[in-house]
């Protein structure tokens with residue numbers, strides 16, 4: 001396992017789960033407002049906070065001010081163009097956080113660069129997922145694939161990926177060339193209550209976020225933010 005912070009207290013429910021914000025303050029602010037409107041005061045954050053073509057500095061200031069349990073994502077090792085206090089915050093975050101009944105990990109407990117639930121073209125089998133999760137937690141919260149999922153294993157354990165707050169589609173060449181596409185531009189997050197999990201899609205000003213990406217020279221991000229689809233088709237996925 002990656003290094004973990006272990007808490008012996010349970011996180012009171014309900015709590016909200018956010019992940020893969022990727023510097024998208026245009027999406028993050030309305031997601032936080034949506035959470036507040038529901039009277040939910042507890043939030044956990046699964047990493048990949050700032051990287052990409054949008055607004056890392058203002059996103060960092062907002063997230064640091066929230067002071068919520070947060071883990072580091074693989075892209076949080078990419079510290080370009082950050083103020084020293086933002087870089088220091090990222091490097092201070094643990095890779096994993098454990099509570100008695102649930103675990104926060106960005107990818108898998110062993111690697112923040114491996115998708116827990118996707119292979120990456122389809123949902124992994126129960127056996128594959130169980131092999132990647134040699135832990136007993138009843139609920140595992142993961143991000144990284146930007147794909148909203150709730151998966152149950154044969155032994156009753158559940159894995160929740162809330163989807164991405166800030167980037168609904170992308171292409172990646174690792175481990176093989178592939179595209180991840182939510183199919184809509186909404187900002188995604190999830191709410192965990194006792195006996196109930198809600199997956200939420202929030203409308204926000206994605207035109208503004210897309211324009212910012214375009215100004216920063218990232219046509220791929222601009223297209224993804226506006227459509228929830230990847231600009232480049234990837235061989236093998238058609």
Ligand SMILES: [Mn+2]
Nearest residue numbers: 048073074144
């Ligand atoms: Mn990631």
